[in-house]
Amino acid sequence: MNIVLLDPRQTESEFWTISSKRQLEHLQQHLEIQVGDTLKVGILNGKRYLTEVMEITESKVKIKPLQEETVPDKIPVTLIVALPRPKVLRRLIMDAVTMGVEKIILLHSYRVDKSYWQTPFLQQLDHYIELGLEQAGDTIPPRIELYKRFKPFVEDVLPTLIRADQPAYVAHPYAEMRMPYAVNHSCTVVIGPEGGFIPYEIDLLMKNGCQAVSVGNRILRTETAVSYVLGRLCV
Amino acid sequence: MNIVLLDPRQTESEFWTISSKRQLEHLQQHLEIQVGDTLKVGILNGKRYLTEVMEITESKVKIKPLQEETVPDKIPVTLIVALPRPKVLRRLIMDAVTMGVEKIILLHSYRVDKSYWQTPFLQQLDHYIELGLEQAGDTIPPRIELYKRFKPFVEDVLPTLIRADQPAYVAHPYAEMRMPYAVNHSCTVVIGPEGGFIPYEIDLLMKNGCQAVSVGNRILRTETAVSYVLGRLCV
Numbered sequence: 001m002n003i004v005l006l007d008p009r010q011t012e013s014e015f016w017t018i019s020s021k022r023q024l025e026h027l028q029q030h031l032e033i034q035v036g037d038t039l040k041v042g043i044l045n046g047k048r049y050l051t052e053v054m055e056i057t058e059s060k061v062k063i064k065p066l067q068e069e070t071v072p073d074k075i076p077v078t079l080i081v082a083l084p085r086p087k088v089l090r091r092l093i094m095d096a097v098t099m100g101v102e103k104i105i106l107l108h109s110y111r112v113d114k115s116y117w118q119t120p121f122l123q124q125l126d127h128y129i130e131l132g133l134e135q136a137g138d139t140i141p142p143r144i145e146l147y148k149r150f151k152p153f154v155e156d157v158l159p160t161l162i163r164a165d166q167p168a169y170v171a172h173p174y175a176e177m178r179m180p181y182a183v184n185h186s187c188t189v190v191i192g193p194e195g196g197f198i199p200y201e202i203d204l205l206m207k208n209g210c211q212a213v214s215v216g217n218r219i220l221r222t223e224t225a226v227s228y229v230l231g232r233l234c235v
Numbered sequence: 236m237n238i239v240l241l242d243p244r245q246t247e248s249e250f251w252t253i254s255s256k257r258q259l260e261h262l263q264q265h266l267e268i269q270v271g272d273t274l275k276v277g278i279l280n281g282k283r284y285l286t287e288v289m290e291i292t293e294s295k296v297k298i299k300p301l302q303e304e305t306v307p308d309k310i311p312v313t314l315i316v317a318l319p320r321p322k323v324l325r326r327l328i329m330d331a332v333t334m335g336v337e338k339i340i341l342l343h344s345y346r347v348d349k350s351y352w353q354t355p356f357l358q359q360l361d362h363y364i365e366l367g368l369e370q371a372g373d374t375i376p377p378r379i380e381l382y383k384r385f386k387p388f389v390e391d392v393l394p395t396l397i398r399a400d401q402p403a404y405v406a407h408p409y410a411e412m413r414m415p416y417a418v419n420h421s422c423t424v425v426i427g428p429e430g431g432f433i434p435y436e437i438d439l440l441m442k443n444g445c446q447a448v449s450v451g452n453r454i455l456r457t458e459t460a461v462s463y464v465l466g467r468l469c470v
Contacts, residue, residue: 218371228466
């Protein structure tokens with residue numbers, strides 16, 4: 001947690017109030033804050049401030065904004081990823097948000113167990129986004145969309161994301177073309193499930209405008225692949 | 236698990252035997268292997284083979300090697316990372332091994348809690364390496380070294396890893412120089428703890444030959460930073 005993210009309603013008076021149990025625990029146990037300390041705070045969907053701690057009680061921390069700080073820019077990437085196992089979902093969403101992708105699409109695929117779509121963790125996406133924003137020092141949530149059917153998404157939605165100057169890449173171990181580095185324009189990246197996309201899926205992605213690109217012959221876990229690929233693509 | 240890693244002693248007769256409980260469970264529950272299936276197998280510190288499943292019992296699977304396969308090359312990177320929290324250690328080591336680094340150094344730093352050096356997870360490094368090799372389809376473990384004292388390591392050991400054609404980079408959010416892409420020679424990468432290196436540590440690293448480089452103004456978790464930086468650096 002590198003900033004404390006507040007709802008705009010918590011910042012309407014002169015002094016702002018931090019009252020979430022999770023945030024208070026972090027501030028008291030990890031940062032051991034004291035009255036007079038400065039604290040980085042972001043307003044969800046708004047600006048970011050350096051603040052001063054004015055008062056600490058068991059149930060809240062009162063702060064006063066001192067000066068505005070810069071919110072980091074998003075990276076112009078749409079990340080499409082096969083829905084991962086529930087226990088991986090939290091870290092994957094949190095990391096993608098931390099790295100600053102503009103939009104995340106969770107997609108079904110042949111090797112995604114259908115039961116994953118029933119996990120209660122999918123109700124927690126807003127919380128995972130909040131954790132990612134607090135890690136990154138960002139205040140603007142990315143959009144998240146869920147598509148439970150692979151073919152209609154790839155045929156009807158994916159082509160609307162692709163233009164001549166906005167390519168889409170699907171990471172595929174057997175592709176001949178290598179994933180590019182430091183792409184300085186918008187793009188879409190597609191990451192398959194554990195076990196990979198099946199050949200039919202790769203074909204359908206390519207027919208609908210995706211370029212299959214390799215990041216080497218080592219097979220990465222989905223969440224590792226996401227950060228590996230973003231590190232490579234992002235300027 | 237993309238290959239089954241065997242000890243050389245398990246491969247001394249005509250038919251080889253898989254008998255580890257973890258591997259058998261994966262083969263039976265996830266892959267649902269049948270007699271006649273092919274199976275990718277690696278010999279620890281040795282070669283990799285496509286094999287055929289000859290016999291399946293509750294306590295073992297017998298296989299026969301069919302043909303040799305290619306072991307992926309290592310990437311010429313030494314990864315130096317501040318010892319992470321015990322629950323992160325497993326994934327961090329597994330991922331670094333999967334991505335193919337030649338050598339991993341776990342280092343103390345001011346913001347590493349001293350209790351982390353007492354964790355029983357540090358006795359499990361060989362197991363985490365095995366998991367990473369099985370994920371990557373690799374058979375050659377990287378070297379791992381542990382240094383519990385920051386200053387002697389940075390002053391006495393680090394300089395021996397650095398040459399004109401083998402630079403060392405420390406990821407630092409406030410550096411002006413950007414982390415390079417697609418480095419086609421050996422290099423060393425230094426990743427700090429959650430909360431970052433303290434200024435004294437950054438100074439000492441730079442005095443001893445490290446270049447401080449930035450990967451942007453978003454603060455990543457340690458394990459995310461490792462894959463983000465390797466994806467960017469590796470050819």
